[in-house]
Amino acid sequence: MRFPRAGIKQLRVPLAVAMGLSAVLAAPSGASATPSASPTVETVITMDVATGQVLSIKKVEAPVSPDISNDNICQSSDVCWKSGQTPYADQGFFGTPGTLTGSWPYRSSFRTGSYTASGTWIYGGVSHSTGKRGPGTTVVLSGLATATSATIY
Numbered sequence: 001m002r003f004p005r006a007g008i009k010q011l012r013v014p015l016a017v018a019m020g021l022s023a024v025l026a027a028p029s030g031a032s033a034t035p036s037a038s039p040t041v042e043t044v045i046t047m048d049v050a051t052g053q054v055l056s057i058k059k060v061e062a063p064v065s066p067d068i069s070n071d072n073i074c075q076s077s078d079v080c081w082k083s084g085q086t087p088y089a090d091q092g093f094f095g096t097p098g099t100l101t102g103s104w105p106y107r108s109s110f111r112t113g114s115y116t117a118s119g120t121w122i123y124g125g126v127s128h129s130t131g132k133r134g135p136g137t138t139v140v141l142s143g144l145a146t147a148t149s150a151t152i153y
Helices: 015-026
Strands: 008-013 041-048 054-061 069-071 079-083 091-094 098-111 117-123 126-129 138-152
Touching (some): 069 098, 079 138, 091 138, 098 117
Antiparallel strands (some): 008 041, 041 054, 079 098, 098 138
16 A cells, blocks of 8 residues: 555545445434445545544545555566575565566566566666566576566556
8 A cells, every 4th residue: 555645544445334434424413325335436535644534535446556566475476576696585576457666676587477467677777678478478687687667467
């Protein structure tokens, strides 16, 4: 989850819970609201991190943002930027379609795992891409480079 700015926190909650909270916050005393849930709609509640005060409630088409995730272990099904130097860890990417950017130095290869994916890297100040590659593909770099993104399609 990303926070839009200091002091503000966005929460993802089940639609039924959010609809109930929305009704409580918006309905006059004694009034009630019946939520009508749609499986493709998600409610985002923005709260002040310091006070817990609800700042806004809005419905958005799900997903709010790509749910691509990253960790320092490459499972066999993960998209993976492999490390070419100790003590740098491999970087695994998994989840739903999206792009995750960062800076992962000393990468020696890129693997798509069970996804269709692409990766970008910088070498000599110039950015390069593996291009969109199907599942089960490994791209071996001829030297070490700094990976800057992984995309799952």
